Amino acid sequence: MTLTRNRPFIYRITMAPETLADFDNHIVRRLSSMQGQYHDQEAYAAMLAREDTLLYEVYEIVRPEVPGEMMTGLSIVHPGRVGDEYFMTKGHFHAVPDTAEIYYCMRGQGYMLMETPDGDWDIQDLLPGNVLYIPPYWAHRSINTGTTDLVTYFAYPAHAGHDYGTIEQYGYRKLVLERDGQPVVVDNPRWLPPDQR
Numbered sequence: 001m002t003l004t005r006n007r008p009f010i011y012r013i014t015m016a017p018e019t020l021a022d023f024d025n026h027i028v029r030r031l032s033s034m035q036g037q038y039h040d041q042e043a044y045a046a047m048l049a050r051e052d053t054l055l056y057e058v059y060e061i062v063r064p065e066v067p068g069e070m071m072t073g074l075s076i077v078h079p080g081r082v083g084d085e086y087f088m089t090k091g092h093f094h095a096v097p098d099t100a101e102i103y104y105c106m107r108g109q110g111y112m113l114m115e116t117p118d119g120d121w122d123i124q125d126l127l128p129g130n131v132l133y134i135p136p137y138w139a140h141r142s143i144n145t146g147t148t149d150l151v152t153y154f155a156y157p158a159h160a161g162h163d164y165g166t167i168e169q170y171g172y173r174k175l176v177l178e179r180d181g182q183p184v185v186v187d188n189p190r191w192l193p194p195d196q197r
């Protein structure tokens with residue numbers, strides 16, 4: 001990329017709705033990019049037949065993908081469900097696995113679902129004001145369980161990259177589903193322990 005910002009710089013997060021005033025990259029993920037990720041495949045197909053719904057968006061301040069630089073931006077997961085499963089990001093490991101990430105929740109209500117390559121898992125609240133520290137090696141997926149946008153600010157090493165493959169194949173160990181109006185965490189039947197893959 002052409003490095004236009006080679007001095008200290010400020011950028012602004014504009015509010016209501018949140019966006020970056022001066023982003024370099026805007027990623028838009030729709031239902032069609034989540035093939036095989038929602039557990040209710042029939043609900044997924046029926047919804048996709050109606051409309052390729054917008055699920056989430058990412059605004060990035062792009063930096064050179066080298067150690068020492070940071071990638072930052074906003075991740076916005078819209079509210080909704082595919083069947084009983086809440087709108088969520090694809091989720092990923094970092095391609096350089098020993099890289100951490102920080103998320104700051106600005107608005108909305110949801111969870112970060114996380115797991116390690118050896119099958120350990122965790123879930124933490126994404127609520128306004130919460131700062132989540134995701135250590136190296138933990139895959140992460142944001143899930144919007146609320147009725148408004150789930151808006152998070154993120155920062156991670158710019159050389160980390162993304163590894164989507166493992167999650168695409170097996171999903172996460174847990175699913176977050178709606179039961180009687182409340183989110184519940186259940187086992188994912190598609191998931192396999194790493195030593196059985």
Ligand code: S6P
Nearest residue numbers: 058075089090091092101154156
């Ligand atoms: C990147 C960081 C976020 C996500 C974004 C979308 O390391 O974790 O910018 O990319 O929340 O999620 P995903 O799983 O589609 O990349």
Ligand code: ZN
Nearest residue numbers: 094101140156
């Ligand atoms: Zn990440």
